[in-house]
Amino acid sequence: MIKLIDITKKFGNHAVLNNINLHIKEGEFFVLIGPSGSGKTTLLKTINKMETPDSGKIFINNQDISDIKGTVLRRRIGYVIQSIGLLPHMSVKDNILIVPKLLKTDKRIAESRALELLNLVELPPETYKNKFPHQLSGGEAQRVGIARALAADPPIVLMDEPFGALDPITKSRLQNQICRIHKALKKTIVFVTHDIDEAIKIGQKIAIIKDGNIIQTDEPQNILSHPRNSFVATFLGSDRALKKLSKLYVKDYKKNAECVFENELSNDIQTNKKYVWVIDINNILKGWIYLSENGSQYTQIDYETFALNDEETLKDAVSKMIVQSVKTLPVCDKKGQLTGEISLTDIVVKT
Amino acid sequence: MFFSKTDSTLFIIVESLIVLSLILNAICKDAKKYLNIVFSLLIVVLCLYSAGHYAEIVFMTNKIARISFGVGFWVSLFLIYMIVVDALKNAGFVYKIAVVALFVFVFVFFITGGFLDKIDIMREFYARKGRFYQEISTHLYLSFVSVAAAAFLSFPLGILAYKYKKITEKVFAVLNILQTIPSIAMFGALIVPLAYLSKHSAFLSNIGVAGIGFAPAFIALVLYAMLPLVRNIYAGLKNVSEDVKQASIGMGMDSIHLLFRVELPLAAAEILTGLKIALVQTIGNAALAALIGAGGLGVFIFQGLGEASNSLVMLGVLPLVFIAVSAEYVMNTIILITSKRIHRHD
Structure with a gap:
């Protein structure tokens, strides 16, 4: 979809971008990450011609963008920046309609799409469409910024540290939201950040950039497992193993669990394990039973707080083990039916 | 008693x-x-x-x-x-x-x-009733026409000074120098070239250009009014947040869109403030136009000074102050409404 070939850019004598080659696939969530001053924002801006490289070529859908007028190109590419840049004299709706108006899209179609987009970013249109930017919180304003970038249904969206100025809770919510939107709309997203946790959480592919050079481009798990050099390793942080766990899911690591029915507890339990899970006749997890030579001890638990589900990450699993002071946790589905278990040993050995 | x-x-x-x-x-x-x-x-x-x-x-x-x-x-x-x-x-x-x-x-x-x-003061007024109304209207006409002409020239100049950094300093250098020339000197300096032009161009003399009267007063007032106008247009455009400009360019606005849909609306309050300063200043400066035969309320002021009649001076000064204060009040109201509309600080 987007191909950057030998992109070089100098500001004076200082090379900001040094022979950059990148290939971003259609529908990919691509994250450019690097310390400040690494050239990541400049690189992003070459894609919509807000910066012109000194040499090298950029192709979007096999079309050389140097053949396209900057303004025309930019109207076809969504653009979100950290400071948002909502126009203070326009309502939320009019802000979203800026690009459709530039493209002279039919007004009614554009307006109904604007309202859909407000719903998509979870801002109820009736409440928000006539508000003005100064009436919005930082998180709300950035959601309008995202809706605005999507207004003309562009195949590509460029995002320059969009969540950099938000508080951690809002940031996390918006990260989840943008992942959901990415899945729903199948846009190609190029996302610039300096926050490694953010990159690992949302990126399908990450390019690490330093002093204008791409150091490593790969999927997050691979980068975490095999950092190319000490810079990448340092950048990922000493807890990179834990970060990797945040990209691995319980469903892929769980194994079958041994269990007994609650109403058969009085029977002799045949197992070589120290404990078994206890379920009721509907397979719903009720607790566990600890077995020893001196007899057995039944502990009742609430599956909602104790059990994991398939969609949780191994990082969540380890965290829950620490909280509950156990080495093994049950895995349940939404109804509480036991589907397996996961142990600390499995996590340590298999990942 | x-x-x-x-x-x-x-x-x-x-x-x-x-x-x-x-x-x-x-x-x-x-x-x-x-x-x-x-x-x-x-x-x-x-x-x-x-x-x-x-x-x-x-x-x-x-x-x-x-x-x-x-x-x-x-x-x-x-x-x-x-x-x-x-x-x-x-x-x-x-x-x-x-x-x-x-x-x-x-x-x-x-x-x-x-x-x-x-x-x-009222006796002076009754003695010059006809003249009084005539001079007030001359004063208003001279002031408003000068400010309108200055605004007409300042808009493109302010926008050019903002868009092209190379000419910014030159524009302000010229306007600042103009501002430092005393009004009387400016009137005097204009007499010779205007008289010359009017003598050698039938067209100019037909439309009323002469060494004294309306023409030199108008030109001087326009030149004085341009500094506050150009300065505020430039500063207003310059003060539009860089984020808003970047986002607008990033959405594919060209420079015309950017100017008319973003920069000018957001600079409107500051531009109107420049217009207010120019207007109030011109209403005051126009009093000096009487010195070069252009009429206006200055006529009473200078006549009164000559006759050592405070009441006659006041007959010129009071309406002048009233007009200036009203103009400022009206402009302040317009600015307040505009900035409320644009920045929506409710």
């Missing part, structure tokens, strides 16, 4: 009003907003009435006596103006309008009602 009694009665009333107002101000928090207005109004009414009354009594006994408002009157008027402005600072729009209208009504009532007819 009779005058001195009125005099001292009036003095005691006004003094006690002021003392009462001071006490009330000290003990009552809301005194400023309402009481000060009431007291100011009372003092104005008392002063105008007693001055007019006194003048009539003097006139009855001595037909050639000239009774003018003294320095104390003007100072009091100025102080009352300050008090009213201060009292209205945080007042609502309707209340402000009502108070201003009330004061205007009081003055108009006293002037048109003939209560002040025997005061010198």
Whole structure:
């Protein structure tokens, strides 16, 4: 979809971008990450011609963008920046309609799409469409910024540290939201950040950039497992193993669990394990039973707080083990039916 | 006997009003907003009435006596103006309008009602009634036409100074130098070239260009008005947030879209402030146009200075101040409405 070939850019004598080659696939969530001053924002801006490289070529859908007028190109590419840049004299709706108006899209179609987009970013249109930017919180304003970038249904969206100025809770919510939107709309997203946790959480592919050079481009798990050099390793942080766990899911690591029915507890339990899970006749997890030579001890638990589900990450699993002071946790589905278990040993050995 | 009694009665009333107002101000928090207005109004009414009354009594006994408002009157008027402005600072729009209208009504009532007819300034007015209205309209015409022309020239200049950094400094260097030239020198400097042009171009002399009169006054006033206009247009555009500009460019706006949909609307309040400064300044400067034969309220001022007649000077100064203050008030209201519309600070 987007191909950057030998992109070089100098500001004076200082090379900001040094022979950059990148290939971003259609529908990919691509994250450019690097310390400040690494050239990541400049690189992003070459894609919509807000910066012109000194040499090298950029192709979007096999079309050389140097053949396209900057303004025309930019109207076809969504653009979100950290400071948002909502126009203070326009309502939320009019802000979203800026690009459709530039493209002279039919007004009614554009307006109904604007309202859909407000719903998509979870801002109820009736409440928000006539508000003005100064009436919005930082998180709300950035959601309008995202809706605005999507207004003309562009195949590509460029995002320059969009969540950099938000508080951690809002940031996390918006990260989840943008992942959901990415899945729903199948846009190609190029996302610039300096926050490694953010990159690992949302990126399908990450390019690490330093002093204008791409150091490593790969999927997050691979980068975490095999950092190319000490810079990448340092950048990922000493807890990179834990970060990797945040990209691995319980469903892929769980194994079958041994269990007994609650109403058969009085029977002799045949197992070589120290404990078994206890379920009721509907397979719903009720607790566990600890077995020893001196007899057995039944502990009742609430599956909602104790059990994991398939969609949780191994990082969540380890965290829950620490909280509950156990080495093994049950895995349940939404109804509480036991589907397996996961142990600390499995996590340590298999990942 | 009779005058001195009125005099001292009036003095005691006004003094006690002021003392009462001071006490009330000290003990009552809301005194400023309402009481000060009431007291100011009372003092104005008392002063105008007693001055007019006194003048009539003097006139009855001595037909050639000239009774003018003294320095104390003007100072009091100025102080009352300050008090009213201060009292209205945080007042609502309707209340402000009502108070201003009330004061205007009081003055108009006293002037048109003939209560002040025997005061010198009114006698000067009656002696020059026709001329007075003519000079006011000349003054207004000269001021507004000059500011309109200056605005017409300043808009493209301010925008160019903002868009092309190379010419920014040059534009401001020229405008700053123009501003430092004293008005009289500017009028004088314009006489020769304009007279020359008018002599050698039938077209120019036909449209009324001459070394003296409207043409040099108009040109000088336009040149003076351009600095505040260009400066505020430039600063207004420059002050539009860089984030907003970046986001707008990133969405695919070209420079025309950016200018008309983003930069000019967001700079509107500052540009209008420049227009206000230019307007008030031009209304004041236009008084000097009388020196070069262009007429205006300056005619009375300079005539009065020549005859050492304070009342005649005041006949020029008072309407001048009234026009300038009203223009500022109207512009402030427009600016307030514009910035509310644009920045939506409700």
